[in-house]
Amino acid sequence: MNSDLFALKRRLKYAAFTGKSQEKKRIEAKVPVSFLLSQGFEKAGEFTFFRRKVIEEHGFPQSAARLIPGTYTCRELVFFDLETTGLSGGAGNYFFLIGLGFLEGSSLIVEQVFLADYPGEAEYLDYIRERLKRGKVFVSYNGKSFDSHLLRMRFQMNGREYKLAEQIDLLYWARRLWKKTLPDCSLKSVEAGVLGINREDDVPGYEIPDIYFSYLRAGDTGPLPRVFEHNLQDILSLVKLYILVEDILSGHQFPPVTDSRALGCWLLKECDATGVNVLKRGFAGGDAGSGRELSLYYKRAGLWLLALPLWRELVENYRSISAVVELAKYYEHREKEPEKAYYWLDKVFAWDLPLSPLLRSELLKRRERLIRKLSS
DNA sequence: ACCCGCGTATAGCCGGGTAG
DNA sequence: CTACCCGGCTATACGCGGGT
Numbered sequence: 001m002n003s004d005l006f007a008l009k010r011r012l013k014y015a016a017f018t019g020k021s022q023e024k025k026r027i028e029a030k031v032p033v034s035f036l037l038s039q040g041f042e043k044a045g046e047f048t049f050f051r052r053k054v055i056e057e058h059g060f061p062q063s064a065a066r067l068i069p070g071t072y073t074c075r076e077l078v079f080f081d082l083e084t085t086g087l088s089g090g091a092g093n094y095f096f097l098i099g100l101g102f103l104e105g106s107s108l109i110v111e112q113v114f115l116a117d118y119p120g121e122a123e124y125l126d127y128i129r130e131r132l133k134r135g136k137v138f139v140s141y142n143g144k145s146f147d148s149h150l151l152r153m154r155f156q157m158n159g160r161e162y163k164l165a166e167q168i169d170l171l172y173w174a175r176r177l178w179k180k181t182l183p184d185c186s187l188k189s190v191e192a193g194v195l196g197i198n199r200e201d202d203v204p205g206y207e208i209p210d211i212y213f214s215y216l217r218a219g220d221t222g223p224l225p226r227v228f229e230h231n232l233q234d235i236l237s238l239v240k241l242y243i244l245v246e247d248i249l250s251g252h253q254f255p256p257v258t259d260s261r262a263l264g265c266w267l268l269k270e271c272d273a274t275g276v277n278v279l280k281r282g283f284a285g286g287d288a289g290s291g292r293e294l295s296l297y298y299k300r301a302g303l304w305l306l307a308l309p310l311w312r313e314l315v316e317n318y319r320s321i322s323a324v325v326e327l328a329k330y331y332e333h334r335e336k337e338p339e340k341a342y343y344w345l346d347k348v349f350a351w352d353l354p355l356s357p358l359l360r361s362e363l364l365k366r367r368e369r370l371i372r373k374l375s376s
Numbered sequence: 377a378c379c380c381g382c383g384t385a386t387a388g389c390c391g392g393g394t395a396g
Numbered sequence: 397c398t399a400c401c402c403g404g405c406t407a408t409a410c411g412c413g414g415g416t
Contacts, residue, residue, distance in 0.1 A: 145414070150415095176382085206416065329402090
């Protein structure tokens, strides 16, 4: 489906009626006003429809706002999600539904703006721009790559500039925290695996463009409510996910599937002392990767006395090759005790694990050198 | 069909240490 | 002194995967 051509045809269709009153009649006949009103929308323009839901929620992070840049607060967050005519980033794509979420006290306000037909896009965008004014930080799922560009593009194509100042994209947080433990990091998988949300009767994303086209072409409004619902659920999940990530970062929650190694490393990189605690907890929970990262952190900090017991534990309980190598390096180069270095390195060969050729040759080289040192 | 941020792997550089 | 080697850090290249 070439949506560019399609959009052009829609424009011509309305343009064909020259008389003002005639045009209006035609529009009113084509836009299913009563259907949209029945869905809780109100008319906000010739083609623009708006509805709002207030959802009572608890547990909004009021103080611990680790994700929010600058001096903004969570009152200035706007959660947003678009339903579009396709995935491709080309100019022919546009969006016909935007969901916005705002936090207000203990409530979540979800606003949805629907474009009843393409010729109304300019007024639709102007209306959305007004609604977006209160939001300073945009929260999305993959919005940095998808939604924000489409949004900007549509404003641009209509001769209006719009820039999303600050953005928080939760996709990257989901990857960081659950890439190892979930089959994938689609919003759906995160909902099911972490948030405990299982959508019933959800519209698969790929069906959405066709549903909208079929509505435009044949006036088929039947499946539209499910699209509105899908968009609403996306906003709700976005908010829940945002709260969960804030909770994890402030140490209030730590779902069992969370990758403590990745989180700990990220925190350490951000010079955050809680990174050490996260890695400690991960290692205590049996994650060797967390122990390894913690030991390397101690090594970088020159805290050998803290690193050494970790390496020994990693060798004894997890048969960690990297820990063996670290112990061998330590004794060969730092303590100048090649016999101790050899003692540890030899364990790797005793284990008789399958090794990649590269790693194997590296280990052999190290052993050769130690043998030379020992015999001289 | 598209974009883009992120994680991972690899190469290269530098400083320190050592053998000859 | 020189030539080399090792380890650690940084820069760059690459590929993945999510949105409708």
